[in-house]
Amino acid sequence: MNLRRTVAIGRKEFIQVRRDPRSFMIAVLLPLIQILLLGYGARLDAEHIPVYVYDQEGSQNSQALLKRFQASRYFDVVKVVNNYPALARAIDADQCKLGVVIPWDFSERLSDAHHTEVQALVDGTDDNSAQLAIGYAQAVVSAYSSDIQLKWFATQGVSQQAVQPLSVDYRTWFNEELDSKNFIIPGTVAMVMALMGALLSSLTIAREWERGTMEQLIATPATATEIMVGKLVPYLIIGLGDAGLCTAFAVGWFGVPFRGSFGTMLFVTGLFLIVILGIGYMISVATKSQLGASQYALLVTLLPTSMLSGFAFPIDQMPAPIRAITYIVYSRYYVSALKAIFLAGSGIRDLAPEIVAMVVYAGVIGFFATRAFRKSLQ
Amino acid sequence: MAEAASILVEDLVKRFGGFTAVDHVSFRIARGEIFGLLGPNGSGKSTTIRMLCGLLTPTSGRASVVGFDVAEEPEKVRQHIGYMSQKFSLYNDLRVIENLRFFAGLYGVKGDLLEERIDWALQMAGLKGSETLLTGELAGGWKQRLALGCAVLHRPQVLFLDEPTAGVDPLSRRQFWELIHQMSAEGVTVLVTTHYMDEAEYCNRLALIDAGLIVAAGSPSEIKRTAIKGDLLLVECAPLGRGLELIKAQPGVVDAAVFGAALHVVVSAAEKARVELAAAMAAAGVKASRIEPISPSLEDAFVALTGRRAGNEAVQ
Structure with missing residues (x-):
């Protein structure tokens, strides 16, 4: 491989990206938009869920329970209504996500040490939000219920220790606040790399064919490998720059912890980019059209990265066959490495399995990519 | 011809599926000669030139350029040739100077020679002082001379020009041919395709090509004499x-x-x-x-020759 020729191609490619408004957007603006959208939009937890209340009893006890809803940061009690239809209408009209109904015999059953129930009506159109709302509501109610129980035992002269001989004290590591943004935002770096890398590299060879410059390029002594390396290295550099930009945003804007080393992050990002750029390049060689190439590239990079990498949907919770498929999705290794670097501060040594998998992928893709392009018009 | 041929083509054939684009073509071109391939669009001129540049693999027959077989050693061939393809194919989104530096890099022009050759190309193309213009903004004649400059930065021994003057105004065409003659005088072998009959008169020797077959070859006056x-x-x-x-x-x-x-x-x-x-x-x-x-003009010769061929196949 001749360095001078490779550099000449790389420099030319760089100038073209800088001068082409579309490529410039993909390289600089798109990552910013993407991390902002995903950072704000892809949160899995909910706060300030609007709640309507139908308090049939209106006693001190029922008010105490409602206060707990009010006090929780997960709920906002928007309105108290006094009949069922009003509650149903509020849910239909999307004025609230959760309706809480406290029965007329609430206090009576509590004082008799009977089992008592509070009804929750949930808008199930958004499955995730509904699950969260029910979960939070259960937490509020059970906290209230255990307080009542403790008080009751106390009046009966039973000591607190006797009732609660054992309690589990949780401590969550790495994402102490169990904040879903800390879980999701590191993975968005992978989304940015997949989108940006695939789009830019898929355009590179197709652009030469479409603009009629390929024939001239083939007629020069530059080899296929020099053309490939010269064309992809600028995108590798741009990609690493974008990764730095995304990290800065994740930490500075969204307050995601970054406990690992920046060098490790760039290293695994480089490996991932080699895979993505290699795929985009091969697609570009095969389709010879910028539009077609970018479509295919998004299909094979962004789709698996968003669905099967564990970026937002935990792999552990997938059905076994899908879980098996994720092992061949190269982005799962990168996403898992990113999360470990951001949240757990993992180093190269801790990430050995992920790095080995990515090196194998980079090697295989690199091998095929160097053979994909033949300097011929046929 | 005492001197060894710079370009040697023997029985060259190119088929695309069932279509024969180039049909048993043979010719030899001496060093410093300007050789024209003359024929209508689709007659096989471009296919021939692309095989000689190693862009297409011949179906059969052989061809060598400055001693290297085009099918066996295309990379060696490419180091010794300059090529201007049919369509204008510099980068429109690069500045004049950026295009020159790009091709200089690809052809390994370096050191003192780099500045000297770029300077020469700018002078030749009449683009001195316009180095920072975007190439896409240049008018046809300048673009075409810049493309020629890029193709000969590395002082190739052989220059392939595929319809170099298509879509260029007559004055620019004449200037372009003067440049071609200068290069030929310096020993550069030039193979040029054209469908402009008047331009063919500028060539030392010609081959008239029609439907992939060479129907006549020789100097313009020889062809006219024998055809009419x-x-x-x-x-x-x-x-x-x-x-x-x-x-x-x-x-x-x-x-x-x-x-x-x-x-x-x-x-x-x-x-x-x-x-x-x-x-x-x-x-x-x-x-x-x-x-x-x-x-008679070359056009008369061409009509006389191809008309006869057509007459043999079917009565018009």
């Missing part, structure tokens, strides 16, 4: 169609064809035919305004 069997008359008459039919039926007329608003008639003896044709037309009521001998 007799004298050529220009006939202006009205109505043209009836005149043509009438003339074709006359004894002593070898061939006749419409050229623009007039007829070109090949006859065995010019003076005799002039009188006979005038008389025949007067008798038939065709008004002849002009009948006079002219010297």
Whole structure:
């Protein structure tokens, strides 16, 4: 491989990206938009869920329970209504996500040490939000219920220790606040790399064919490998720059912890980019059209990265066959490495399995990519 | 030819599926010669030149450029040639100087030579002082000279030009041909394709190509001499169609064809035919305004040659 020729191609490619408004957007603006959208939009937890209340009893006890809803940061009690239809209408009209109904015999059953129930009506159109709302509501109610129980035992002269001989004290590591943004935002770096890398590299060879410059390029002594390396290295550099930009945003804007080393992050990002750029390049060689190439590239990079990498949907919770498929999705290794670097501060040594998998992928893709392009018009 | 051929083509064939684009073509070009491939669009000129640059693999036959076989050692060939493809193919979104530096890098032009050659190319293309213009903003003639400059930065021994003057104004075309002649004088071998018959006259030697076959080869004057069997008359008459039919039926007329608003008639003896044709037309009521001998052009030769071929296949 001749360095001078490779550099000449790389420099030319760089100038073209800088001068082409579309490529410039993909390289600089798109990552910013993407991390902002995903950072704000892809949160899995909910706060300030609007709640309507139908308090049939209106006693001190029922008010105490409602206060707990009010006090929780997960709920906002928007309105108290006094009949069922009003509650149903509020849910239909999307004025609230959760309706809480406290029965007329609430206090009576509590004082008799009977089992008592509070009804929750949930808008199930958004499955995730509904699950969260029910979960939070259960937490509020059970906290209230255990307080009542403790008080009751106390009046009966039973000591607190006797009732609660054992309690589990949780401590969550790495994402102490169990904040879903800390879980999701590191993975968005992978989304940015997949989108940006695939789009830019898929355009590179197709652009030469479409603009009629390929024939001239083939007629020069530059080899296929020099053309490939010269064309992809600028995108590798741009990609690493974008990764730095995304990290800065994740930490500075969204307050995601970054406990690992920046060098490790760039290293695994480089490996991932080699895979993505290699795929985009091969697609570009095969389709010879910028539009077609970018479509295919998004299909094979962004789709698996968003669905099967564990970026937002935990792999552990997938059905076994899908879980098996994720092992061949190269982005799962990168996403898992990113999360470990951001949240757990993992180093190269801790990430050995992920790095080995990515090196194998980079090697295989690199091998095929160097053979994909033949300097011929046929 | 005492000197070894710079380009040697033997029995070259290129088929695309069932279509034969180049059909057993052979020629040799000496060092410093300007050789033209002349023929209509789709006659196989570009396919031939692409095989010689190693862009297409020949179906059969062989070709070598400065001693390297084009199918066996295309990379060696590419180091010694300059190529201007049919479409303008510099990067429009690069500045003039960026295009030059790009191709200089690809051809390994370096050091003092780099600045010297870029300077030369700018001078040659008339783009001194316009280095920072975007290439896409240049007018046709400048673009084309810049493309030539990029193709010869590394001082190649052989220059391939595929329809280099297509879509360029006549003044720029003439300037371009002057540059080609300068390079040839410095020993550069030039293979140029064109469908402009007038341009072909600038070549030292020509091959007329039609439907993938070489129908004639030699210097422009040789081709004209051998192709036209007799004298050529220009006939202006009205109505043209009836005149043509009438003339074709006359004894002593070898061939006749419409050229623009007039007829070109090949006859065995010019003076005799002039009188006979005038008389025949007067008798038939065709008004002849002009009948006079002219010297044949390459276009006449081409029509004479390909017309005969067409006549062999089917009666027109």
